[in-house]
Amino acid sequence: MAATDMAEAEEPAKSSKKPLIIGVALALILGGGAFFALYSGMILGGDAGADAGHGAGGKEGAHGAESAPLDVxxxxxxxxxxxxxxxxxxxxxxxxxxxxxxxxxxxxxxxxxxxxxxxxxxxxxxxxxxxxxxxxxxxxxxxxxxxxxxxxxxxxxxxxxxxxxxxxx
Structure with a gap:
């Protein structure tokens, strides 16, 4: 009996890899979502005038505000x-x-x-x-x-x- 108690005590408890996999998956999903939100302009105020050319009030073919003449x-x-x-x-x-x-x-x-x-x-x-x-x-x-x-x-x-x-x- 003492031998079985010793054998059980020597075996380290196996840790589950499930939390690690879930953590990595969540980090990838959140990172991808943050990239999309920043890239598309949802965060940090993208081009507010971009939708001005779309809809009833915008000019045909307009995309954004009227561009100023280049000073070059x-x-x-x-x-x-x-x-x-x-x-x-x-x-x-x-x-x-x-x-x-x-x-x-x-x-x-x-x-x-x-x-x-x-x-x-x-x-x-x-x-x-x-x-x-x-x-x-x-x-x-x-x-x-x-x-x-x-x-x-x-x-x-x-x-x-x-x-x-x-x-x-």
């Missing part, structure tokens, strides 16, 4: 062909971009385009070939070129540099 203008940077160093596998870089400016500064930035072309040409010639060939470096190159353009034109004139063509030949 684009100044094209003409296509540049930059010759790369003699040890480069690619011989030329073909580059084209647009400068995003405020409409009030469009004429001023257009007048400064020779300086912009000069600073971009100088910078792109100095960049290492490995950086030009790395697709992840395009973001860094774009930021560097934007900063140089802003130095030439003035900080408040050029908002962004949009690269439309970047081809190594």
């Amino acid at each position: 203008a684009f100044v094209p940077i003409e296509q540049m062909i930059i010759s790369l160093g003699p040890d480069a596998q690619s011989r030329h870089l073909r580059f084209e971009a647009q400068l995003e400016v405020g409409p009030a500064y469009q004429q001023e930035v257009t007048l400064l385009m020779p300086r912009v072309l000069d600073v971009l040409n100088s910078y792109l010639r100095a960049v290492d070939m490995a950086e030009l060939e790395d697709p992840t470096m395009l973001i860094t190159l774009r930021a560097q070129m934007l900063r140089r353009v802003q130095l030439v034109t003035g900080d408040d004139r050029v908002r962004d540099l949009l690269i439309t063509e970047f081809v190594l030949n």
Whole structure:
């Protein structure tokens, strides 16, 4: 009899996995519901004007409030062909971009385009070939070129540099 009491005492009590499974399932369901509520705009006030175009009072085809005219203008940077160093596998870089400016500064930035072309040409010639060939470096190159353009034109004139063509030949 003492042996059976000892054997029972040595066996650990098995815990039920049912509460763990229920807890995980509830967490997944609640997490999914919270994601849907936030994503659809039910929580934190989604687009209140989105339903304005639906129903009797809305305009046909309207979706949301009337959009204000964009306060932006684009100044094209003409296509540049930059010759790369003699040890480069690619011989030329073909580059084209647009400068995003405020409409009030469009004429001023257009007048400064020779300086912009000069600073971009100088910078792109100095960049290492490995950086030009790395697709992840395009973001860094774009930021560097934007900063140089802003130095030439003035900080408040050029908002962004949009690269439309970047081809190594």
